[in-house]
Amino acid sequence: MTLTLVVVAAVLFFAVGARYRRRMMTVVVGVLVAYWLLISPLFSWPATYLLTRFVPPDTGETVDAIVVLARESAIQGKRYDTAIDMMASGRASKLLVMGRMQGHWTFRSLQERNLPADGLVNAVCVRTTNHEAHSAGAILGSQGVDNIILVTDPPHMLRAWLTFKSLGFSVIPHMEPIPDGVASHERTFLALREYFGLISYAALGRFERRPASELPQFAQTVANDFPRDRCFMTADQIRQSLSRS
Template sequence: MLELLRSVFGLYWPKLTWKLYYWFISPKKVTLTLLAIAVVALIVSRPRYRRRMMGACMALLVAYLFLLSPLFSAPATALLSSFVPADSGQPADAVVVLARAGRLQGDRYETALDMVATGRSPNLLIMGRSQGADVVKALDQRHLSPHLVSAVCVQTTKQEAESAAAALGAKGLQNIVLITDTPHMLRAWLTFRGLGFTVMPHVEPLPATVGYRERSLLAIREYLGLASYALLGRLQGQSPNTLSEVAKAVADDFPADRCFMTADQLRQVFMLS
């Protein structure tokens, strides 16, 4: 029963948090919702409770506006990054780049290509099909030819870590540079270490165009993610297995012919020249 609850929770929780993210990012929607609740409370509640209901709604609105302010976003993000060690700059078996949607991804792929160009690693693992195609195009433009693999069956940080184990762990590639943004790095670092990787985290700052409201909600989402991953046993020190054992355990979930694409396969699918 517990395992069933874990699987259901793990399946729907990421989708729920992103839906809440896009809803909470709109002050207009949240304010109108709270006003609607206040109006309903005034209509249906007893007179002696109306003041309390109105006070509660106003308190929620003030708390919401505070959470979306720079007074919260800056320290909340800084706290997340304070636990992550700095990138040592040492050579690695592979560079692993985690996915973000749209402009949230920043310059992470250019950073990864720079690492390849300077010889830090000959192996590049990209999360996402379209992201992999973009990286292949950039590699061709820069005349770089690392061994690239794109993981195309991933939606969550857990799946990204497990797919990395399937792609790299079976080959004995354990020492990685992990690239993702500031809010996400702590959870990603702990998750990858929990599977047995030796991780050098390379934090990619969020673009300047990402406002403090989005930064606040990304930080809140990560705090919720850390709590849920701890509850589900996905963080560092909670897995007794070695990376090779994890690679064997997840091999059936990430078959090579369906879940990984090489640079040549991406060129064929996306007709890249």
């Protein structure tokens, strides 16, 4: 981006008349400074902090299920290890993991640690935060589960927390830190995407809350969108899938 701006500035410098060059260079320098500030920690850290400011802390309470949201591998951190640790400590007996590869990895980790995988369910028909919340409503709501721990990274938590609460879930947020190796410009992108996501979801009415008593009814409503035979894998199905690969 910096190189592009420099090239554009050089082209414009020779293309415009002398009387406009100083004004043009002032604009280019201003854009460069704004861009460098945007991708620096001076912007990314406060922007992320504001996204987490209104999210309550993890209370340590026992719940019915742990729900782990998907992220690309470079950003996901140790969220799956954390969720497994929570299960091992008895905080929940059910674990819902979003994303096929993430579910396979979690299953292998449970096996390596000699922990039972019976409570593991893998949601595989998810692409967005809204999909993740609706798939959780479809599978957990139909089982009478409404008390969950929600695990995701700090920038994503506010939007995810509000979305899951809107379906009637009682949500304990657990924010898993982004790995230290993630650069500040990537953190800026994550934060900005969440601000746009919050505005979009609010405009679409996705934060309007339902009572917990309506969660089973909601599960029936979205059952066709997230059929069990195609969109969810049990531990046994994951085991069979891995044995064939």
